[in-house]
Amino acid sequence: MVSGNISPRLTEQEIADGLMQSGITRTRAEEQLFRQYDYFIKEGIRKYSLSEDESFDAYSDTILSAIQKIINRSFEGRSSLKTWIFQIFHNKCVDLLRKKSTNKNSVHHTLEITDLLHLLSDSARSVVQRMMDNSDRALLGQRLKEIGDQCRKLLLFWADGYPDKEIVVLMEYKTADVVKTSRLRCMEKLRQLYKSNS
Amino acid sequence: MSEHLGYIDSYFNNELSPEERRIFDQRVEQDPAFAEEVAFYLNTLNTAKAELAAQKKERFREIYREIRPVQRTGLVRRFWPYVAAAAVTIALVFRFVIFSGAATPLNLAGEFIQENLKEIPPTMSMGDSLELGKQLYNQGKFTESLTLFENILNTDSSKTLAKEYAGIVSLRLEQYDKAIVFFTQLENTRLEKNPGKFYHALALMKRNGPGDIPEAKRLLQIVKDQGLMYKDIAIKWLEDWPTE
Numbered sequence: 001m002v003s004g005n006i007s008p009r010l011t012e013q014e015i016a017d018g019l020m021q022s023g024i025t026r027t028r029a030e031e032q033l034f035r036q037y038d039y040f041i042k043e044g045i046r047k048y049s050l051s052e053d054e055s056f057d058a059y060s061d062t063i064l065s066a067i068q069k070i071i072n073r074s075f076e077g078r079s080s081l082k083t084w085i086f087q088i089f090h091n092k093c094v095d096l097l098r099k100k101s102t103n104k105n106s107v108h109h110t111l112e113i114t115d116l117l118h119l120l121s122d123s124a125r126s127v128v129q130r131m132m133d134n135s136d137r138a139l140l141g142q143r144l145k146e147i148g149d150q151c152r153k154l155l156l157f158w159a160d161g162y163p164d165k166e167i168v169v170l171m172e173y174k175t176a177d178v179v180k181t182s183r184l185r186c187m188e189k190l191r192q193l194y195k196s197n198s
Numbered sequence: 199m200s201e202h203l204g205y206i207d208s209y210f211n212n213e214l215s216p217e218e219r220r221i222f223d224q225r226v227e228q229d230p231a232f233a234e235e236v237a238f239y240l241n242t243l244n245t246a247k248a249e250l251a252a253q254k255k256e257r258f259r260e261i262y263r264e265i266r267p268v269q270r271t272g273l274v275r276r277f278w279p280y281v282a283a284a285a286v287t288i289a290l291v292f293r294f295v296i297f298s299g300a301a302t303p304l305n306l307a308g309e310f311i312q313e314n315l316k317e318i319p320p321t322m323s324m325g326d327s328l329e330l331g332k333q334l335y336n337q338g339k340f341t342e343s344l345t346l347f348e349n350i351l352n353t354d355s356s357k358t359l360a361k362e363y364a365g366i367v368s369l370r371l372e373q374y375d376k377a378i379v380f381f382t383q384l385e386n387t388r389l390e391k392n393p394g395k396f397y398h399a400l401a402l403m404k405r406n407g408p409g410d411i412p413e414a415k416r417l418l419q420i421v422k423d424q425g426l427m428y429k430d431i432a433i434k435w436l437e438d439w440p441t442e
Contacts, residue, residue: 014430023359024318024319025427027319028314028319030254031257031258031261031319034258034261034262035261035265038261038262038265041262041266052266056259056262060254060255060258060259061255063258064251064254064255116210116240116243117240119209119210119212120223120226120236121220121223121226121227123223123227124222124223124224124226124227124233127226127227127233128226128233128236128237128240131233131234131236131237132237132240132241132244135237135238135241137241137244137245140241140242140245141245141248141249144242144245144246144249145249155242155246156246156249156250156253158243158246159243159246159247159249159250160247160250169358169389170359172356172357172358172359180204180207183207184203184204184207187203187239187242188203190242191238191242194238
């Protein structure tokens, strides 16, 4: 499956392969995926009577969601990529319309809550979930911007699903162990920054 | 540094045994301070993912601004489909007249560079030399960006990405000999997915000097046989390769 190529007009398999790569190849595959079905935005305006901005938001969130699922191998290929992505887009448009019609001002979550929470036992999960809900995420987001370029880059690569051995190449560290140690140090630094001001 | 972060990281990386996981879950339930650290770990991941999503969405917005259809009204809208059809026909005729026959290696290389190397996408950080070099490249300031990448390599010759980018900029500046030097260094670097050989072939195809085209073909064959980066493009090009 891994081929590492990017070409101007990609097949669905080539896009999926590109997303499993790292660095420029993956970035290009993400952009190519966005371009491949960008006409959905027009469909969102026409079919669901969304504004252009709303339809763009729904489509962008669709592509971000699709990227995560392809990387996590949740897309099993039972339908075509186009059909699958349109289904996600349709659901997001319907969700948006529902929110508009009920006048709810809830924040539109681009990403699902981390799947890692589900690794905990039921009782541990509810303890942690409660603590997560009570934390100041806006402040944490702000502190992430202030933590320093190297740490921020490292944490963002980690959040983007890159394993430590790939971050070695992307950020030119010596070994995967050094990446892990650095990542944990950065997390501790972020924690101190967050605690000192919250 | 908190000794717990490494332990928490091991848990979520599935590095603990089932018994160790049970002990971890129990500790979360019984030790609020520990549970708070677990919550922080997961919140950090969520926050970083949200920041990443915002950056990617902004990048998508830039792409959409380039490609979104412009609203046309009245007379222009009525005639636009006919104008577009005429333009496509003229382009096809032009392409047929100019490029009739099999695609040449020079054309293949030129198209690849035009479509894939026009821009080097920025990554998460801002302000370091590599990102600055990319910015200059994306602004079309090739000479300045090459100087920056070469300076990085003068400080540390092991910087793989700087080699790759220096090679790409040299290609765009049509300094093919220089590009080949960088790509040769790159292809000899130990990388999981190494584009060096493919780029080396690309530079030879553009330089198009005596012996360059057969050597490019040989390199593309290696890319294909060893499953190196851009293998699928190498396969397509080898199929279209003109017979000697």
